Amino acid sequence: MITLIERANSFTDRIAIKSDSQNYTYNQLLEQSTSVAAHLLQDQKDLNQARIAFLVPASFSYAAVQWGVWKAGGIAVPLCEKHPLPSIQYVLEDTKATTVIYTEAFEELLSPLFNNTTIQFLNYADIAPKKSELPKISLDRSALILYTSGTTGLPKGVVTTHANIEAQITALTTSWEWNKDDHVLNVLPLHHVHGIINMLSCALWSGACCQFLPKFNPKAIFDIFLKDEVNVFMAVPTIYFKLITYYNELPPSEKTAISQHLSRFRLMVSGSAALPVSVLEEWKEISGHILLERYGMTEMGMAISNPYNGIRRPGHIGQPLHGVSIRLADENDQAVNEGEPGEIQIKGPNVFKEYWEKPDATAESFTKDGWFKSGDIAIYDQDSYQILGRNSVDIIKSGGYKISALEIEEVLRTHPQIKDCGVVGIPDLEWGEIIGASIILKHGELSTDELTKWIQEKLPAYKTPRTYIFQEDLPRNVMGKVTKNEIKKMFTS
Template sequence: MITLIKKASSFKNRIAIKSNGQNYTYNQLLQQSEHVSACLLQGKEDLDQARIAFLVPASFSYVTVQWGIWRAGGIAVPLCEKHPLPSIKYVLDDTKATTVIYTEAFEKLLSPLFKSTHIQFIKYTDIKPKKCMLPTIILDRSALILYTSGTTGSPKGVVTTHANIEAQITALTTSWEWSKNDHVLNVLPLHHVHGIINMLSCALWSGACCEFLSKFDPKAIFDIFLKDEVNVFMAVPTIYFKLIYYFNELSNSEKAKISEHLSKFRLMVSGSAALPVSVLEEWKEISGHILLERYGMTEMGMAISNPYNGIRRPGHIGQPLHGVSIRLADENNKVVPDGTPGEIQIKGPNVFKEYWDKPEATSNSFTPDGWFQSGDIAIFDVDSYQILGRNSVDIIKSGGYKISALEIEEVLRTHPMIKDCGVVGIPDLEWGEIIGASIVLKSGELLVENLTSWITKKLPAYKTPRKYIFQEDLPRNVMGKVTKNEIKKLFT
């Protein structure tokens, strides 16, 4: 039996989910997810790993659909609420989904597909209370297909088993000391491992409460924080940046009140993108917390984390989580010595099963001796790992040097007029690549010659940008990650 769902029976009367102003117990979650299972099975004994897609907002309904699919023996394929129809159709076609469960809010979006495909579409409100015999699910069954963000190519479906998910959950609940007394506010989209595993599944595994806020709103987030119920918060750097900006516009009395409540939190985490040191330091001033940075991917959940108890070093991602093995390797998959940049490679029960229907891509992502190749470059510095960037977009190869775009971005963000930035490599016949920087200003105008003069005092010449563009904001995907290939196009 799926351990996550089995454990819910131990917490039947506890609040599992808060959404849309209502509380839902673990018992209600078990009952409603069984109704979803019965609707999907339609008298069959087992879905036999049929792909069931669903377009449901972050809510109690979302969780019941996810659990209902799993309990019926299907593979859950969560769709992104913010994706246009062609992106949704790509996932449906790629997974060969047999069924889509949706809520009324997405009926108009999906309606062009109702008669043009052989997919069965089920509106959530049409699911009736019904009990059924549920199949026995073994842990090595495929459970979930999540799609990569596509920042470096076409999105691929990452298949994880129930055993993979269990390993990902237990690594985090152990390392971050989750308990049934925790209450997490989940403001992230639920088609991504950050929201699904790190928050929702870890909370439900522990008997804790997961509260959903359907739409990002800094005021609403702070208002919830002031109730003194939430004690765990996780977000991407973009969200922390927006919360800081909102906080700085408040009166001194409002700031003091919020800071007092934030100081009572047990844990605050940042992930899914590199956390600028400037954001970490400003949030520490506001909340009294040093954000816990961690490292993971769709293909493995979380693999490396700063300690829950212990020193967290800005710009570092910490040490391997329990049960996860990490090594840094060169282009020939040979382990590099400490202090030398290398690709992060991972082994462990948390690592995904395969890319859906892409055996060659799956094979190419592992070394001959079974290590998953992340494509991310890091160094081991003193006692923890430090990310230098993604090999394809964050490591710039110029004039024989390998240069970290993230390092240059950290320096640029210290300029008093710069709000944010994105650094990329631009193809160049002479140098291989030259450095380009997209700049977002706080206000006013900044002359390129003045910026060039300033940064040459901060970085060696081979690390200084040769070209600049100025934008109102950086291009991002739905998780807040900067899409650097889009920035590259602006230069080329």
């Protein structure tokens, strides 16, 4: 049985979710998710791991759909609200999704697909109360497919089982001491583990409350904090940077009030990208909290964390979470000596099952003895891991997203005036990195405004280059390979 859902029966009258200015109990979540499952099953006894995609805003409806898919025996495929249609279509085609559940806000975006595909499109508003006999779901079944960019360019579907998800949840609820009186504000998109697992699922596992603010707004966030309901907050460094900027513009009396309320929080976490020490220190001045930094990936949930109780060192990610094994290894997958840099490799029940229908990519991501290769380089220093960087220059970490430079390059090369290009991450205090593109034109001129408008129709906004340089040719080594570090220097010099 799916333990996460079963546990909700112990909290039926408690508030599970606050969204759209309404409170929803665990009992309402159980009932609505059963209605979703019944509509998906129709006359079937079990969806048997059919892929059910959904484009639903961060809300009670999202949780009900996700649980409904699982209750019916399907694999949940959450779609990104900010993706353009080609990106959504790619996920639907790659997963061979049988059904898409959507809300009215996304009807216009999805409408071109309604009559051009065999996929069934189901408007969430049409799901009326309904009951059905539900299948028994074993924990070894696949539960979730989330898409992550990799060095192959195109996003890969990361498949996790119900057992993987349970291990990811319990690693955090144990290590971070979640309890039923917690109340977390979730301002992150729900197509990443940060929002889905770290906040929504950990809260629901614990009988706690998850409150949604679908659109980021610093004033709205501080207004919620001033009500003294929220006691847990998690965000990416970019969000903390924006909150600090807003806070610094407030009059002294408002600053004092906010700081007093923040000091009462139980836990504040930063993740998905490296936290600049300056941001950590300024937030500490504002809130009295040293942000808890942790480390994870779509493929494993969270794996390493600074202690809930104990010393948190700036620039460090801490120790392995409950139930997770970590080692640092060299390029031959041999463990390095303490104090030497190596690739973070992970073992544990939290590690994903496979990349969807990509057996070669799955095999390549594991060592012969079963360790998952993260691609991140770290050093073990004074009883704590410290990230040194990525062993691939083709992954850009910006605003909590991991973005494939190769994917952006492939799109740019389809422009009729572009001969070649090189995309890199440029260090940035607010975003961690911003995307820069070096462009080689075939002929004539091309304005950055024209190029930006063109690419925004092809890719999500967070994958759009923020700055460009135009060159005669790309820097290359003697083997003819583009030297990305040389491109980076051109942007930063």
